[in-house]
Amino acid sequence: MSDVQQRIDDLVKSNRVVLFMKGTAQFPQCGFSGRAVQILKSCGVNDLKTFNVLEDEGVRQGIKEYANWPTIPQLYVNGEFVGGSDIMMEMYQAGELQQVLGTQA
Numbered sequence: 001m002s003d004v005q006q007r008i009d010d011l012v013k014s015n016r017v018v019l020f021m022k023g024t025a026q027f028p029q030c031g032f033s034g035r036a037v038q039i040l041k042s043c044g045v046n047d048l049k050t051f052n053v054l055e056d057e058g059v060r061q062g063i064k065e066y067a068n069w070p071t072i073p074q075l076y077v078n079g080e081f082v083g084g085s086d087i088m089m090e091m092y093q094a095g096e097l098q099q100v101l102g103t104q105a
């Protein structure tokens, strides 16, 4: 594994919920990333870890290889890739994201 792939692997395995995004949870710098944060808030996630890919070009490119997914945002839960913002929205509306996150009522 390359250095970048190793760093990404460490991040997603040492944090339960990780969102690779553009900007921060407080100041998203792209609508897709902002939507992902809003969905996670709606699910009641209280242990969200975000990584701003705009501050790390290596991770911005490396994350696309890591899960073989071409875009940002990317959500990982329990070390596993869940999806981008479209998939998150579909899963949220179906009640599935809350299940994956363990926040369902």
Ligand SMILES: N[C@@H](CCC(=O)N[C@@H](CS)C(=O)NCC(=O)O)C(=O)O
Pocket (backbone or CB within 6 Å): 022, 030, 032, 060, 070, 071, 072, 073, 084, 085, 086, 087
């Ligand atoms: N349909 C995508 C939208 C995300 C998207 O299109 N992201 C683009 C624009 S922010 C992207 O990551 N482009 C590659 C890059 O900026 O490195 C989703 O479900 O998340």
Ligand code: FES
Pocket (backbone or CB within 6 Å): 022, 029, 030, 031, 032
């Ligand atoms: S930064 Fe332009 S669409 Fe995300």
